[in-house]
Amino acid sequence: MTEVVIGVDLGGTVVRAGAVDQGANLLAVSQAPIEAHLGAQAGLARIIAVIEKTLRKCGNGHLLGIGFGATGPVDRQLGAIQNPYTLPGWENVPVVAPLSEHFGVPVRLENDADVAALGEYWAGAGKDVRRLYAITLGTGIGTALIYDGQIYRGLDGSHPDGGHQIIDPTGPACYCGANGCWESLAAGPAIARQAREILLAFPSSRVLDLAHGDPNRIDAQMVALAAREGDALGRAVIEKAAWYFSLGLVNIITLFVPEMIVLSGGVMKSVGLFMPAVEAAVNAHNIMVPASQVRILPAQLGDQAGMIGAAYTIYQNG
């Protein structure tokens, strides 16, 4: 019977469970909407159902353990999710104890950015890279450092949150408490907001068409699509976001000088729009640290990185 680990990837909208063998192969996947507003009890039942479905799909392999990557903050010591921000109502929701009891196996809980980075380290773009920094640019900006194959943690095992580094103190207020943090300037919602703010100056912009004439429906994907088509508003907004993104990335390099940075996330599907700004910034900040030697690559595992990396937390720790 095949030995498998279940890797769970819990996001703000969907939970997915993958069965992963020790060769990092994803043998089966199931998913379901999490509908966080229905409450944590209902959510947990749904998570269990998704795991069971995955196990059935791969012929009920011998389950070694469950690795769980959740949209943070998570409390690893309590084994609980503490995330009322993107999982409304999910404050102090234990997952390790109930899953461990239900399935009779060890369960490890980690931040989603950490497990995605670990997946890239184990089986993706960053195999065996000594200092691997991962940046996920989507609705927010997630960051993680894998150092000598281990998740870098802060005090009490906390997860550093590079997406909220301050880049421009004259920038917009963020829920994190800062003005002009990286996420507030370069992530998806910032791109959409900036497009809405300058819409009047570009009355014939393609972005408004894509949003069916409703400014409130504008999202980052529309702005990026318009930019690729040469739309002036789209290009102006993406250029500015890419510039801010490059400043935060240069700071990561200045502070960590990792061998490699892997980029992922929804907005990074438009990586081609961001890379010219990133390359220019890296070359302009090459004096104090060897910035241009840092390899900056798209992540390889796409949206499977979280499940694969979550599974790796079990293989890695026996």
Place this chain on the structure above:
Amino acid sequence: MTEVVIGVDLGGTVVRAGAVDQGANLLAVSQAPIEAHLGAQAGLARIIAVIEKTLRKCGNGHLLGIGFGATGPVDRQLGAIQNPYTLPGWENVPVVAPLSEHFGVPVRLENDADVAALGEYWAGAGKDVRRLYAITLGTGIGTALIYDGQIYRGLDGSHPDGGHQIIDPTGPACYCGANGCWESLAAGPAIARQAREILLAFPSSRVLDLAHGDPNRIDAQMVALAAREGDALGRAVIEKAAWYFSLGLVNIITLFVPEMIVLSGGVMKSVGLFMPAVEAAVNAHNIMVPASQVRILPAQLGDQAGMIGAAYTIYQNG
């Protein structure tokens, strides 16, 4: 015969050598001006003379090795100093090979911020702290992370340079390539420059008295002294510098979440002027990471940290 390690601290103006025993006691110290402009050969002769003088002072104890902390950048692999910025003309100056040959002992070369942090870890404020971040605020801003008792290094052993993280991209241009890096906004020269820039608006400021009426003689110490005396210009400038300093410090917390941050350097002699801004900023950025749990303390070893930490690199590595 006492066994000693010599710890060398090479700054932009002075070189000091201390004899340190394995209990972290500083048994003897000598120093000399480095006068970098006289050339690297003359400088090296002076460094050797200072080491020999220190050895004589402590009764020619048995020399185990030499730890060398130098104002960076340094090339650890070549064992050479690469610092034309604060040691004019010192580009590619080998120190490890000539010292090792002259004294017949192992020599280790490190960045000065790294060895000062290591000194605080070994014998100062940060004893046995798992993640110890050190910030030196003086003519520049130096940073170092001691992680599990080891200097955190970047790719190829490079030294990350947190003093040049970007804090405000509308800020002044720095030699590092950035606009509005931390050092350009909060270090000594930035404080002096800001005082000069607003001098006309404060014709009766105490700062100009302290500089004997010559704006070009204004330095950060004068501005801090005036601020402590309640001078309006001094207070305005220090308040702004302290605010910028606090933003960079909050970024360090966001990105590393260390158990402790130790502060040192010339400007930190005015630490009382900086701490209100630092505490306010830490409390305002406590949502994504447990910022208020980070202990922020003055360094304990003062200007001996570099020598003691440099010596520790030998004791630590056998």
